[in-house]
Amino acid sequence: MDFYPYKFYNLHTKIIVFRWVRWEHFLENMFLEKRILSDKEKMFFLSLSEKRKREFLGIRYALRYIGMKMNIFYNEKRKPFLFSEGKYISLSHSFEKIAIAISSYHIGIDIEKLRHKIVKIKKKFLREDESIFINPNYEEDYLHIIWGIKESLYKLEGGIFYSFLDHYKVSPFCLKKDSCISCWIIKKTYSKKYSAFYRKIEEHYLVYIIDK
Structure with missing residues (x-):
């Protein structure tokens, strides 16, 4: 180690x-x-x-x-x-x-290695309203961050809401260092807003969300 x-x-x-x-x-x-x-x-x-x-x-x-x-x-x-x-x-x-x-505080974290494979599975987690703000020149980076945010929200909520399409949403953002990204857990009666943070570490993306 x-x-x-x-x-x-x-x-x-x-x-x-x-x-x-x-x-x-x-x-x-x-x-x-x-x-x-x-x-x-x-x-x-x-x-x-x-x-x-x-x-x-x-x-x-x-x-x-x-x-x-x-x-x-x-x-x-x-x-x-x-x-x-x-x-x-x-x-x-x-x-x-x-x-x-x-x-x-309640916290959710995710780390993922940057791989082209994520493009092949994007339909499983990428909403239509999220696809419109992705820069095609950096598609893999955006997809890994969005996946990491939704995985972190899933962990934060304790695995209760399982659909990355229906239960989690990421607001538009641009790639930049120390960016804070708004995101949501969508429930039947109401939605709750969170702030996500990410860092690129070599060939990995680290994402975390703290529920204050």
Whole structure:
């Protein structure tokens, strides 16, 4: 595990991005044999696929690496949560990158590697009123940011609203550093507005939304 040079700290929120070096066997032995995991965490870990096990271990090693000894638990929708009073957590993985957000507020985070594949699936998440403001010269960048925003909203809401077309909306924006983007969770009776932030980190886009 290498500490990646991106972090965002303020009084209420910490966001860290790590580069994952796959030391699966070393980490699994360390966490299981040294009883670093609680019994509930161990049972959850053993139920995961090999890919999810790597992510599970990477997140916990990253937290210990920065000195945060927190037990992470999961609800029935496998949304992570902390027993620490007044603290919320959101996690994301993409290839070798792991993103962790811990906040005093509800928070959603997503990290995605920039790939052409997203153009092929845009009909699954891109609304017609969102497609009109995309600069075709930077289509992949816009699509990754929009996807990241909707994924972050989905996590923020706890996975209740599943349709990226019907339940989430992104307002028009332009590509620029430290941009704040308005976005919405659309419910039957009302809609709620949020502000999303993004950063490009090498070939990845990091997006996060804090519900203050």
